[in-house]
Amino acid sequence: MNAVTLSVRALLVAIYSAACPLLAKADPALSHLDLHANQYTQELIDLVNIPSISSLPEHAEDILAAATWLETRLRTAGLEEVSIYPTHAQPLVYGQWLHAKGAPTVLIYGHYDVQPVDPLELWHTAPFDAQLVNGEFLGRGVADDKGGLLQPIQAVEALLTSSGGKLPVNVKILLEGQEEVGSPDFAAFLRSHKSLLKADYALSADGGQMFQDQGILAIGLRGAVAVEVTLQTLSSDQHSGMKGGSVLNPINALAKLLAGMVDENNHITVEGFYDDVKEIDAEDKEDLAAFPFDEEAELASLGAALPVGEKGFTTLERRWLRPTLDVVGIYGGFEGVGIKTIVPSKATAKISCRIVPNQNPDTIIKALESHVKEHAPAAANVTFKTLGFKAFPYSMPKNTIVNNAGSKVLQEVTGKPTLYYREGGTIPAMALLKKELGIDMTMFGFGLPDDRIHAPNERWAEADNDSTCMWGEAGTGRACTRPAALRM
Secondary structure, eight states: OOHHHHHHHHHHHHHHHTTOSOOOTTSHHHHHHHHTHHHHHHHHHHHHTSOOBTTOGGGHHHHHHHHHHHHHHHHHHTOEEEEEEOOSSSOEEEEEEOOOTTSOEEEEEEEOOBOOOOSGGGOSSOTTSOEEETTEEESTTIIIIIHHHHHHHHHHHHHHHHTTSOOSSEEEEEEESOGGGTOTTHHHHHHHTHHHHOOSEEEESSOBOSOSSOOEEEEEEOEEEEEEEEEEOSSSOEETTTTTTTSOOHHHHHHHHHHTTBOTTSOBOSTTTTTTOOOOOHHHHHHHHHSOOOHHHHHHHHTOSSOOOOTTSOHHHHHHHOOOOEEEEEEESOOSSSOOOEEOSEEEEEEEEEEOTTOOHHHHHHHHHHHHHHHSOTTSEEEEEEEEEEEOOEEOOSOOHHHHHHHHHHHHHHSSOOEEEEESSOOHHHHHHHHHHOOOEEEOOOBOGGGOTTSTTOEEEHHHHSSOSHHHHHHHTOOOOOOTTTOO
């Protein structure tokens, strides 16, 4: 490896060490992580206990509290020029260390905002009273992304403390507070702070692994759009006996409209929806074939009877390289216990679409709006609005400095060649960084698919947060032999 790759790899080794429990005691940085394991456990609990929900205005003060907490933590870790940068809504937190003369600069990204907790009654513990139970942290945001973003901060601190205040590379850390709502102010911030954020390489602390014993790196993510559709047919709710059968029920009409957006083959019927979809190419097929996917085991873990999706494509093809349209919320009429005999006046649905390479979110939004207005019944007034969650799909080449370094670290730890894949989810910042700053970003996170992110009882294995192994074991050449019960 050349000098640049080695220096970037050294940072990756340190961050990976902050994600895994087995320690190479001889390394001073890893010894620091081990010595402060209890402190780092408490830090995760403290940060998770701040209910920094970005989508709910009533949590604006909590968002600021989380940003302030992270501002303090960056300073204590040894970063400089630490500051909170306001946006139109949720602020960003930034810090840097730029004293590695002649070395490359690495920008590390994470987000501190979290999803809402509904339905609350399905949680086994209070979502913002983080608990460590049977080796698992429980709480909203433990895995997405508060556990992840703390690891590079702790790794930088360990390196600075154990090496006389030096790092192998220059580091900039940028923590966002509106990732879960589509990063609406992120592009403008990047454009107005290009000099501040200038870097050679970028890492995302938001992300994860798919397996306990097989390293993977993502080379793409789907983009996303979200819209809301409301049909109103009456000025107010009406008695279902007196008016039922003679006026249009908006819930019935909306259900029919939504059902018509996908056909019997699970093909999206919105006109123009597939026009720009990239065809699955030979390299995609190689990556798909190499990926160890056990569909039956996954179905069992999800409690699902059968795989469902667009006809003519495999499950992985659908997730990696095909767009989707999902109704993620629908409401109208009486929603309480029991029955209320009415014809509702209006009904609303929230729709989320994941989009793939070559698709443009603005084009998809226009196609959705045209479809809704064309196919809605004449007896309904239609309201169509976007919900702010809008992101371009992201793709990057495999052969980059950071991917190569990360791949070597993962392979040394697991003993298996690192696999490349495409993530079905969305991190808006990754496409925006590439567009505005010209930087490809490598996802280097360590959660697992069963962490229940965005769902009740979000979890993060203690092994994921224990300030040790993955990055460190690779640096010493030792194998990471974590017990399977702890999981990566």
